[in-house]
Amino acid sequence: MPRRHSITASAPGASGYLPEHTLAAYELGIRLGVDAFEIDVVPTADGQLVARHENDLTGSTDVAAHPEFAARRTTKMIEGVRHTGWFTEDFTLAEIGTLRAREPLPALRSTEHDGQYAVPALPEILTLRAQLAQEMGRPVGLKLEVKSPVHFAGIGHAVEDLLLRDLAAAGMLGRESPVEIMTFDLHHLRPLRERGVENGMVFLVEEDPSRPVPGEAGATYGDLTTPAGLARVRETAQALGPGRHALFTGMPGTPLGEPRRLFTDAKAAGLRLDCWTFRAENIFLPTDFTRGDDPAGLGDMAGLAAAYVRAGLDTVITDHPDRVLADGVRRSKAAGRRICDAAT
Known part of the structure; x- marks a missing residue:
């Protein structure tokens, strides 16, 4: 039986075309032909989960244009990095509902689509998933990334409780659920397993192997991608989600290079391989897949995704699902391999 592959439109859905983390971007990704969409969730002040790539609203919404919120601009340390802006945990859901998404x-x-779409809450997204599955008569998956759970726990938001509340209300808990839970914090996934959560789980991996993994007693992402580390991951998760540069030897601004042994080591540990994030603009591509000199020009992302699939990748997380599906990965689908939509 051929190995099944999944094309996942990255965290924001088809965000190469519409502002990320909006219902419109998620829906477009599914209608372009992928099997699942991927979202990131962060909490509000009143304990609701909304979809943003991070809790800083500054770059992805028009919050700076709202004079009534000017006094909430602040500076915070989040995962060791200093950020200045407006943050979801300082706004109620109703207040966030007055904002509009920006590119x-x-x-x-x-x-051109700035100001047209609201910031969606998780229950709205779960409803959209169900509606699309019913309308299209096929499974529609959802890859749900929990952002910065350590940071939020430290300020009184138990994100796992909020997540389980919303998934339970939508009937989306269980082994057969189309919702997978993803995070860069392995220690966030373990308590979910201990609480009986049987949903699929993905441990996301930073591209820099020297970065410490939160809650793992000094272990780095490099430590957890050795054969011994992958065996630890497999005790909790079904899939590993590394960034693109963790899987090939090439670095930003160089050719793609050769596949790393993480491809074979992950499969030997019994882990599916998901990978983030494939973007079509030249500035994000290896030099042997760029086309022209314009950093914003679109290169050969279909060819790049196909190279990863040939090396053993199972899930491509991308902002441009149509361009991935246009070439070699579409042939994988025709051969019986699963295609998904989702970004991280």
Whole structure:
């Protein structure tokens, strides 16, 4: 039986075309032909989960244009990095409902849809998933990334409780659920397993192997991608989600290089391989897949995704699902391999 592959439109859905983390971007990704969409969730002040790539609202919404919120601009340390802006945990859901999404990469992507879409809450997204599955008569998956659980726990938000509340209300808990839970914090997944959560789980991996893994007693992401580390991961998760540069030897601004042994080591540990994030603009591509000199020009992302699939990748997380599906990965689907939509 051929190995099944999954094309996942990255965290924001088809965010190469519409502002990320909006219902419109998620829906577009599914309608372009992928099997699942991927979201990131962060909490509000009143304990609701909303979809943003991070809790800083500054770059992805019009919050700076709201004078009533000017006094809430502040500086915080989040996962060891200093951030200045407006943060979801300082706003109620109703207040966030007054904001509108903006393109966070305006130098590379069109801003013509700025101001058109709201910031969705998790229950709205779960409803959209169910509606699309019913309308299209096929499974629609959801890859749900929990952002910065250590930071939020430290300020009184038990994100896992909020997550389980919303998933239970939508009937989305259980082994057969189309919702997978993802995070860079392995110690966030373990308590979910201990509480009986049987959903699929993905441990996301930073591209820098020297970075410490939160809650893992000094272990780095490099430590957890050795054969011994992968065996530890497999005790909790079914899949590993490394960044693109963790899987090939090439670095940003160089050719792709050769596949790393993480491909074979992950499979030997029994882990599916998901990978983030495939973007079509030249500035994000290895030099042997760029086309022209314009950093915002679109290169050969379909060819790049196909190279990863040939090396053993199972899930491509991308902002441009149509371009991935246009070539070699579409042939994988025709051969009986699963295709998904999702970004991270």
